[in-house]
Amino acid sequence: MTPLAWARPRRWSILSEAVLAVAVALAAWPILAVVNGxxxxxxxxxxxxxxxxxxxxxxxxxxxxxxxxxxxxxxxxxxxxxxxxxxxxxxxxxxxxxxxxxxxxxxxxxxxxxxxxxxxxxxxxxxxxxxxxxxxxxxxxxxxxxxxxxxxxxxxxxxxxxxxxxxxxxxxxxxxxxxxxxxxxxxxxxxxxxxxxxxxxxxxxxxxxxxxxxGSEAIESRLNEELAAWLDTCAESSDLAPAGCPFSAAYDYGIAYDGRTEFASVSELDWAVEIYPKVRFNRDLRLEVVEPGWITLNGKGSAVFEGGESTLDGRCGVDIENVTPVIGEDGGLTLALAAAQDNTCRW
Known part of the structure; x- marks a missing residue:
């Protein structure tokens, strides 16, 4: 009993010392974690x-x-x-x-x-x-x-x-x-x-x-001006499929098609813009057609099934879905084809 009586006050002393040590540590912790306040x-x-x-x-x-x-x-x-x-x-x-x-x-x-x-x-x-x-x-x-x-x-x-x-x-x-x-x-x-x-x-x-x-009328105006200028340049071509242009009368296996007649060979091709398309950006920043555009095609050729020389009289659409607009680092807009252009002629 004597040792137990001696240990009781010592036990409380040890407990007090432990509590004090924890308190000191907690007080010191933010000081250690703080630099310059x-x-x-x-x-x-x-x-x-x-x-x-x-x-x-x-x-x-x-x-x-x-x-x-x-x-x-x-x-x-x-x-x-x-x-x-x-x-x-x-x-x-x-x-x-x-x-x-x-x-x-x-x-x-x-x-x-x-x-x-x-x-x-x-x-x-x-x-x-x-x-x-x-x-x-x-x-x-x-x-x-x-x-x-x-x-x-x-x-x-x-x-x-x-x-x-x-x-x-x-x-x-x-x-x-x-x-x-x-x-x-x-x-x-x-x-x-x-x-x-x-x-x-x-x-x-x-x-x-x-x-x-x-939402910009100025952007829409610039976009359509760029598109019209591009089509004017493309229409100067005498090729069946003007390179890099969004319309074509070329068909499979080297055959030409003006929308009504297939031709084995053609000559004296003449493109002209009949109606300029009107486009704008949609919410996905893709081109959306407001009004479709049409390109006329005239020329001469040898029809596949009729024989002899025939007249090309084409009305070909502008393939806006195949057009990719690009904004340059100076903010300028340019237009290009996303893929090789298929035939767009129809009546």
Whole structure:
């Protein structure tokens, strides 16, 4: 009983010492995790954003983990393509997680809220989702102008490669107001801000461009002027199937067909635009026919079944479905065929 009586007060002393040790550890923990008044993860993200506002991409890249970077065109990850036209509104931890840092940036009346992920590497904290990605899914947008920097979209295996951007404020095609409309096409990009349909760190350029391209009378006028000029040039040809043009009287096995008669051979062909088509962009950024166009064909040839010389009297449509519009880096519109052109003549 004597040893037990001695141990009872000692037991409470040991328990008190343990509680005190835990309290001291808990009190010390935030001190260890805080640097310059902020938790270390917050400081890393703030330093990254401040470096980008200063256009110091070397300092920004020193805080980036390359382990999780997606395959992308990195030619716009430069000081020249970044923008300082935005402010850091807040950077903070919103949960117990030390690997997710929430940030808010603002440009004028627009704000974007996102989240950065971090990992520990060699005793340093690095950002694993440092970039935004522009997803280009249409051949229409084969070139870009971002914050005044122009360039072609890279292509791999026939598909456009996503474009990597730093967080920040971006203007698209700012030097081509007739393409973007009266208001600049501006993007405030931040990882984790749910801008796009494919991932939290990407946005679909087609979706961004849809309203300006489908709601602009100026764009529709330019598009139809370009189409009319193209058809005029094509109509100067004396070929059965003018190269690279959206109409043709060529048929299988070298036979010509004007819509009513098949010819084994032809001569003195003459094309002329009867009615210019009218087109516009639809919501998928494909060409939509408002009014069909027609090309007339005249000439002479040897009919397959009738024998002797006969007259070609063709009325051939303009195959808009086979036409691919392309916007160049200067905002210019060009038109081309998507595939070899089939016969378009009919009555």
């Amino acid at each position: 902020e938790p270390a993860p917050v400081e890393v993200v703030r330093d990254y954003l401040e470096a980008l506002r200063d256009r110091d991409v070397d300092r920004a890249e020193s805080l980036v983990s390359e382990a999780y970077a997606l395959e992308a065109d990195r030619s716009w990850l430069t000081a020249e393509a970044t923008s300082s036209d935005w402010e850091i509104e807040s950077v903070e931890l919103k949960s117990a997680s030390q690997t997710t840092v929430h940030a808010v940036i603002r440009s004028g009346d627009t704000r974007a809220e996102g989240a950065f992920k971090l990992e520990s590497a060699d005793d340093d904290l690095l950002i694993t989702n440092p970039y935004m990605y522009v997803s280009v899914t249409s051949p229409l947008l084969s070139s870009l102008e971002i914050n005044g920097v122009r360039g072609d979209v890279a292509v791999a295996d026939g598909a456009a490669v996503s474009v990597a951007l730093y967080p920040g404020s971006y203007s698209l095609f700012a030097s081509v107001p007739e393409l973007t409309g009266e208001d600049d096409l501006s993007l405030l990009a931040l990882p984790g801000s749910d801008l796009g349909a494919y991932s939290l760190d990407s946005f679909d350029l087609n979706a961004v461009m849809t309203d300006p391209l489908t």
